[in-house]
Amino acid sequence: MAIQLRWQCHGFDDFSPRALYEVLQLRDRVFVLEQQSLYGDIDGMDLDCWHLCGRDAAGQLLAYARLIAPGVKYPDASAIGRVVIPQALRGSGLAKPLMQQAVQQCLALFPGRAIMLSAQAERQGFYESFGFRPLSAPYDDGGILHLDMRRD
Known part of the structure; x- marks a missing residue:
């Protein structure tokens, strides 16, 4: 069964202290600890x-x-960054609705x-499926190969 998420998009000042802590904790757990970036x-x-933010029923x-x-970040374009799903849920199908929501927003x-966006190079095909095209050769960003991509 697919995981159903409730989506919320808001500015920084609309975070509760607990919600901000949860976001920073998730980003730290995945990007710094798991990926050692x-x-x-x-x-x-x-x-x-x-x-x-995508949250489950609980x-x-x-x-x-x-x-x-x-x-x-870019003079003529918006950007999507810090795209993250907990390690235990990768492969569950959450990445696609997250990117659909991010592009729509x-x-x-x-x-x-x-x-x-600055995509991890191994995810290039995933981002291409949302209309992004590579603009750069792969480069090291925090120890992980990335490439710049753009959706016009």
Whole structure:
């Protein structure tokens, strides 16, 4: 049976302290501990981003992405970043609805703007299925190969 999520997209100031802690804990658990990618996750951009959270019926955070307005990271495009699902749920089918929601929210929040992302190179095909095309050769980002991708 597919996991049903309740989606919420909001600005930084709309986080409760507990909800913010859950997001930061998930990002830390996956990106820093599991993937051993040493980088500054708390980079100052969260304050100016929209935050897409997918929670199950019990309210547990199971999917997250950070949506960045044009001009914050890229001059002419919005961006999707910090796309994350807990390790135990990978392969459960949650990645597709997370990206569908992230793209849909970017199009609604930033109409007429391209969407950029820095994809882990091994996930290139997944992001291409949402209309993203590679713009760069793979490069090292925190010890993991990434490539810049854009959806016009």
